[in-house]
Amino acid sequence: MGNKPIIFLPTHRSYADFILMSYLCFTYNIEIPAIAAGMDFYSMWAMGSMLRDTGAFFMRRSFNNDHLYWDTFRQYIHQLMAEGDLPLEFFIEGTRSRSGKSLIPKIGLLSMVLKTFYTAVVPDILFVPINISYDRVLEEKLFAYELLGVPKPKESTSGFFKSLSIIKEYYGNIYIDFGEPISARNFFSGYLNRSFHNLKPIHMQEFTEQEKYLTSKLSNEIVVSQQNCAVITTFNVIALALINNCYITGCKEMKLEDLAQEVAWINENLRYFGTVTELNNLIVDIQNALNVHKSLVTVTNEKMVKLVDHCVALKSIDSSQLKGHALSQETMNSVLPFIMLQIYVNPTLHRLCNPSMITIIIQRYKVIEKGELFSQYNFLQSLFSHEFISCSTGNNLVCNHYSKRFLLMECRRSLKNYYKT
Numbered sequence: 001m002g003n004k005p006i007i008f009l010p011t012h013r014s015y016a017d018f019i020l021m022s023y024l025c026f027t028y029n030i031e032i033p034a035i036a037a038g039m040d041f042y043s044m045w046a047m048g049s050m051l052r053d054t055g056a057f058f059m060r061r062s063f064n065n066d067h068l069y070w071d072t073f074r075q076y077i078h079q080l081m082a083e084g085d086l087p088l089e090f091f092i093e094g095t096r097s098r099s100g101k102s103l104i105p106k107i108g109l110l111s112m113v114l115k116t117f118y119t120a121v122v123p124d125i126l127f128v129p130i131n132i133s134y135d136r137v138l139e140e141k142l143f144a145y146e147l148l149g150v151p152k153p154k155e156s157t158s159g160f161f162k163s164l165s166i167i168k169e170y171y172g173n174i175y176i177d178f179g180e181p182i183s184a185r186n187f188f189s190g191y192l193n194r195s196f197h198n199l200k201p202i203h204m205q206e207f208t209e210q211e212k213y214l215t216s217k218l219s220n221e222i223v224v225s226q227q228n229c230a231v232i233t234t235f236n237v238i239a240l241a242l243i244n245n246c247y248i249t250g251c252k253e254m255k256l257e258d259l260a261q262e263v264a265w266i267n268e269n270l271r272y273f274g275t276v277t278e279l280n281n282l283i284v285d286i287q288n289a290l291n292v293h294k295s296l297v298t299v300t301n302e303k304m305v306k307l308v309d310h311c312v313a314l315k316s317i318d319s320s321q322l323k324g325h326a327l328s329q330e331t332m333n334s335v336l337p338f339i340m341l342q343i344y345v346n347p348t349l350h351r352l353c354n355p356s357m358i359t360i361i362i363q364r365y366k367v368i369e370k371g372e373l374f375s376q377y378n379f380l381q382s383l384f385s386h387e388f389i390s391c392s393t394g395n396n397l398v399c400n401h402y403s404k405r406f407l408l409m410e411c412r413r414s415l416k417n418y419y420k421t
């Protein structure tokens with residue numbers, strides 16, 4: 001890796017993520033990275049060793065308080081960073097997000113990687129945030145089942161071969177976007193005193209409070225950067241319009257014409273807030289997106305867009321294994337399409353949460369002093385800090401007067417537009 005190790009940090013929405021990443025590296029003649037993989041994969045017959053041959057190294061999904069395991073693994077990462085010649089890849093969210101929302105980052109591997117920088121073993125590290133967005137996620141139905149409490153099927157070689165049949169269906173496009181690499185040296189510049197660690201042998205060095213704080217700050221920045229380079233797909237916008245209509249009217253269907261108008265309006269606002277969206281040609285793109293998702297939404301002869309009813313195959317599920325409350329067949333059937341739809345709404349929320357907070361405050365108070373508005377805004381930010389990573393980065397506090405003013409103007413304008421239409 002030279003003296004500037006590179007760490008690839010993709011979002012994790014599908015099993016396809018790591019295959020795509022390795023394929024992309026292979027295609028662009030980049031060294032195939034060493035990928036941190038959960039032990040679940042190692043126990044797959046014949047596949048575990050094959051995955052290891054293609055770059056995976058395995059670890060427990062949780063280290064708990066096993067100090068020996070932490071130390072051994074830390075030493076392994078140290079070796080990869082200091083002596084290895086491959087980029088490293090891991091999923092900072094620690095698991096595939098079932099909801100489509102970014103997860104609170106895990107700091108275990110990141111802290112092991114950073115230790116080599118804090119202790120000056122390497123002069124710098126480049127963290128490359130990557131966003132992988134799917135028009136349609138391979139696991140969409142499985143995720144909805146899991147959100148309902150159905151346990152995830154265990155990774156197995158036979159399961160892998162059985163699941164190959166689903167790739168016959170049409171899944172649309174995949175967008176892979178690389179964010180601006182974050183240099184550890186630049187990120188921590190002025191905040192870190194690395195000479196402190198010279199006083200102790202490496203194996204005895206503990207993180208300082210400042211280093212713990214900075215590690216967690218960097219982990220949030222990585223996730224925010226993954227979000228910033230995300231592409232919002234046309235179906236994300238359609239799902240938002242459809243679910244909004246369901247909540248307002250209580251109706252599972254919507255006129256295609258109304259949907260198109262709503263999609264155009266949401267898309268315009270998302271772009272206004274700096275989001276990259278897939279939509280170019282309103283009607284054609286909506287038709288394509290609906291075609292990709294025809295198992296979830298259908299267009300009737302009367303040009304109504306309608307959620308398809310799903311039937312949960314409860315017979316094949318052992319109800320004693322259900323996590324949480326065992327829901328009735330009827331409840332499961334009626335919520336499944338909503339959950340599947342919400343999975344596609346969620347990737348848009350980080351873009352909408354901040355302007356929505358300001359909009360809500362303005363709507364509630366009608367007239368509000370600027371200082372009060374900002375304090376209400378900061379309150380909502382901290383309230384939602386576990387819900388949206390962008391609320392927990394502390395940007396709200398350092399956000400300068402002009403950027404807040406800009407945000408406010410944006411919200412006012414979108415509110416005005418909303419009431420016009």
Ligand SMILES: CCCCCCCCCCCCCCCC(=O)SCCNC(=O)CCNC(=O)[C@H](O)C(C)(C)COP(=O)(O)OP(=O)(O)OC[C@H]1O[C@@H](n2cnc3c(N)ncnc32)[C@H](O)[C@@H]1OP(=O)(O)O
Pocket residue numbers: 018019022035036037038039041051054055056059060061062063064070074090091092093094095106107108109110111112
């Ligand atoms: C067929 C064609 C093939 C084509 C060819 C394709 C190639 C194909 C390759 C395959 C590739 C597969 C790829 C699979 C992909 C996945 O398997 S994704 C799932 C596995 N990956 C990950 O989880 C990565 C991110 N996870 C982490 O970093 C986690 O921290 C760890 C390391 C797993 C540990 O998890 P954990 O025990 O839950 O720890 P975590 O919650 O981070 O922290 C727990 C506590 O330990 C403390 N702690 C943190 N760091 C440390 C530290 N260094 N020392 C001591 N304590 C620490 C924390 O502060 C925390 O304390 P509290 O805040 O609770 O007080």
Ligand SMILES: O=C(CO)COP(=O)(O)O
Pocket residue numbers: 014015038040094095096097152
């Ligand atoms: O992370 C994994 C796949 O890459 C496997 O674990 P999850 O089922 O927790 O996502």
